[in-house]
Amino acid sequence: xxxxxxxxxxxxxxxxxxxxxxxxxxxxxxxxxxxxxxxxxxxxxxxxxxxxxxxxxxxxxxxxxxxxxxxxxxxxxxxxxxxxxxxxxxxxxxxxxxxxxxxxxxxxxxxxxxxxxxxxxxxxxxxxxxxxxxxxxxxxxxxxxxxxxxxxxxxxxxxxxxxxxxxxxxxxxxxxxxxxxxxxxxxxxxxxxxxxxxxxxxxxxxxxxxxxxxxxxxxxxxxxxxxxxxxxxxxxxxxxxxxxxxxxxxxxxxxxxxxxxxxxxxxxxxxxxxxxxxxxxxxxxxxxxxxxxxxxxxxxxxxxxxxxxxxxxxxxxxxxxxxxxxxxxxxxxxxxxxxxxxxxxxxxxxxxxxxxxxxxxxx
Amino acid sequence: xxxxxxxxxxxxxxxxxxxxxxxxxxxxxxxxxxxxxxxxxxxxxxxxxxxxxxxxxxxxxxxxxxxxxxxxxxxxxxxxxxxxxxxxxxxxxxxxxxxxxxxxxxxxxxxxxxxxxxxxxxxxxxxxxxxxxxxxxxxxxxxxxxxxxxxxxxxxxxxxxxxxxxxxxxxxxxxxxxxxxxxxxxxxxxxxxxxxxxxxxxxxxxxxxxxxxxxxxxxxxxxxxxxxxxxxxxxxxxxxxxxxxxxxxxxxxxxxxxxxxxxxxxxxxxxxxxxxxxxxxxxx
Numbered sequence: 001x002x003x004x005x006x007x008x009x010x011x012x013x014x015x016x017x018x019x020x021x022x023x024x025x026x027x028x029x030x031x032x033x034x035x036x037x038x039x040x041x042x043x044x045x046x047x048x049x050x051x052x053x054x055x056x057x058x059x060x061x062x063x064x065x066x067x068x069x070x071x072x073x074x075x076x077x078x079x080x081x082x083x084x085x086x087x088x089x090x091x092x093x094x095x096x097x098x099x100x101x102x103x104x105x106x107x108x109x110x111x112x113x114x115x116x117x118x119x120x121x122x123x124x125x126x127x128x129x130x131x132x133x134x135x136x137x138x139x140x141x142x143x144x145x146x147x148x149x150x151x152x153x154x155x156x157x158x159x160x161x162x163x164x165x166x167x168x169x170x171x172x173x174x175x176x177x178x179x180x181x182x183x184x185x186x187x188x189x190x191x192x193x194x195x196x197x198x199x200x201x202x203x204x205x206x207x208x209x210x211x212x213x214x215x216x217x218x219x220x221x222x223x224x225x226x227x228x229x230x231x232x233x234x235x236x237x238x239x240x241x242x243x244x245x246x247x248x249x250x251x252x253x254x255x256x257x258x259x260x261x262x263x264x265x266x267x268x269x270x271x272x273x274x275x276x277x278x279x280x281x282x283x284x285x286x287x288x289x290x291x292x293x294x295x296x297x298x299x300x301x302x303x304x305x306x307x308x309x310x311x312x313x314x315x316x317x318x319x320x321x322x323x324x325x326x327x328x329x330x331x332x333x334x335x336x337x338x339x340x341x342x343x344x345x346x347x348x349x350x351x352x353x354x355x356x357x358x359x360x361x362x363x
Numbered sequence: 364x365x366x367x368x369x370x371x372x373x374x375x376x377x378x379x380x381x382x383x384x385x386x387x388x389x390x391x392x393x394x395x396x397x398x399x400x401x402x403x404x405x406x407x408x409x410x411x412x413x414x415x416x417x418x419x420x421x422x423x424x425x426x427x428x429x430x431x432x433x434x435x436x437x438x439x440x441x442x443x444x445x446x447x448x449x450x451x452x453x454x455x456x457x458x459x460x461x462x463x464x465x466x467x468x469x470x471x472x473x474x475x476x477x478x479x480x481x482x483x484x485x486x487x488x489x490x491x492x493x494x495x496x497x498x499x500x501x502x503x504x505x506x507x508x509x510x511x512x513x514x515x516x517x518x519x520x521x522x523x524x525x526x527x528x529x530x531x532x533x534x535x536x537x538x539x540x541x542x543x544x545x546x547x548x549x550x551x552x553x554x555x556x557x558x559x560x561x562x563x564x565x566x567x568x569x570x571x572x573x574x575x576x577x578x579x580x581x582x583x584x585x586x587x588x589x590x591x592x593x594x595x596x597x598x599x600x601x602x603x604x605x606x607x608x609x610x611x612x613x614x615x616x617x618x619x620x621x622x623x624x625x626x627x628x629x630x631x632x633x634x635x636x637x638x639x640x641x642x643x644x645x646x647x
Contacts, residue, residue: 050548050552051551051552052548052551071551072548072551072552073551073552073553073554073555073556074554075552077552078552079548079549079552081545081548081549082545083543083545085543085545085546085548085549086549087546087549087550087564087567087568088568089567089568089570098550098553098555098563099553099554099555102553102554102555102559103554146549146553147552150553150554
């Protein structure tokens with residue numbers, strides 16, 4: 001097992017900088033996910049580590065070994081592809097045995113290893129099948145098995161679940177997480193699916209324009225985003241803009257441009273007097289189903305506002321509402337037992353402990 | 364109106380559908396099956412029209428060397444075409460730079476040159492005092508008084524390769540281009556160098572188009588007349604096609620010509636059998 005370290009990686013495609021001085025360390029046995037929109041540099045990072053792309057600047061280390069100029073076949077890296085890339089003319093056994101044969105491992109040992117790895121990915125007895133005789137999920141498991149059978153120092157997974165249907169994708173997330181826990185291989189995982197990243201990662205690295213926007217544990221990334229991009233990328237976020245009034249410890253008071261006061265969590269080094277954005281997520285908004293003056297005759301609670309239903313969408317589990325809050329909109333999820341109509345007035349309360357307030361300027 | 368609807372309904376019956384195939388089937392039967400079968404039948408008839416092995420006995424007596432020569436030339440050139448075309452097509456697949464762009468435009472030129480023109484070109488290029496010998500003499504590699512004699516197996520093979528390699532590359536190149544990079548990268552990350560990637564991944568994954576191109580190359584070489592006729596002519600050994608022309612033009616001997624034709628069918632049948640066997644194996 002080994003640590004993977006990237007130092008000042010720069011990769012350019014013509015005039016476009018795909019990686020802009022990327023520094024990233026993945027500790028021994030850790031599973032780190034690169035997450036970001038298309039073109040953010042996550043696949044370029046993965047291709048640089050795998051050796052299929054030579055970075056213009058910087059170095060890549062596995063442990064103390066500088067692998068920047070080492071060809072892919074000598075890096076000791078296992079790779080799982082989005083399209084599985086199982087060789088169609090080989091059976092499952094031959095696909096798995098390929099790398100071992102190149103290393104001149106005796107046939108009996110190859111057989112033993114293939115059996116053992118197939119049991120890890122729950123495909124015992126599939127040795128003689130061809131890839132075309134397997135379902136998408138089974139093919140993905142074989143691709144994973146082919147990568148781990150060589151006991152690589154580093155495992156790279158390039159959007160491995162994106163070709164699977166939603167149900168299978170959800171199941172495979174947990175399986176990959178479990179296999180990683182069992183084997184403890186240092187793993188770099190690339191995806192654009194935030195839920196996938198949250199479920200399987202020890203750490204998530206959010207990227208944009210070849211730079212790291214934030215690097216942290218999944219809950220940190222989600223609950224304490226350090227900038228507007230991360231706050232907007234994670235979850236279903238709508239923003240309320242304003243100026244920071246006060247900061248006490250973690251707590252931050254924001255006065256919106258419409259004059260409402262919002263308490264939330266100070267994130268990303270916001271300071272009093274600066275413009276900031278409150279990242280409102282549906283799960284932080286409680287719907288009280290009555291106009292603000294009618295709520296138990298009490299004075300309005302903190303972070304409570306009157307809102308008007310603008311539109312609603314039935315999704316099955318919940319109703320997805322767009323509420324008008326002054327001139328702004330927020331997304332809210334409501335109970336299917338009580339359906340509001342456009343034009344209805346309600347009171348909403350935003351939980352201050354789940355309301356990150358981040359610097360307004362976009363990075 | 365009623366009649367027309369009824370006619371339309373009648374038109375949808377199964378025999379009508381079969382009738383739609385009739386022009387194509389008739390064309391195939393008249394233009395391909397009939398001459399093919401007729402030549403086989405006539406090869407077993409003597410001059411009086413009676414069943415006989417006389418044509419075959421004569422063919423074996425006179426042309427065994429030529430049949431063997433045709434087979435050798437065909438196999439040799441198919442193998443050489445396979446090796447060269449695979450190397451070139453693989454090179455085009457794994458290296459994408461300015462050189463490959465230029466080469467991939469140039470290599471197609473021989474495809475647009477008819478065999479008769481190629482034969483004439485080879486005639487002047489490979490002649491005892493042709494371009495090749497003169498060039499070699501100027502480089503001091505040979506003496507023009509003793510030029511290389513290339514109107515034989517070597518010259519014929521040079522001509523065939525010049526014409527057939529680009530054709531094979533064209534078909535193989537398309538197949539190699541269809542192979543996604545991830546298959547190559549998966550092999551390399553498993554520890555394979557480029558040699559193993561080519562032999563264990565690229566060639567097996569493109570087996571189908573390699574096979575098709577070589578079957579076509581083989582069949583074309585067996586049936587080519589102009590190149591051996593203009594380079595070797597009636598010298599011994601020559602190819603079956605030249606012998607057929609000789610029997611017909613000089614002796615009006617269609618019986619032996621047909622028997623020679625049957626030998627060339629058998630040579631082609633060999634590849635057809637191999638091709639079908641492989642394709643059926645793939646389907647299973």
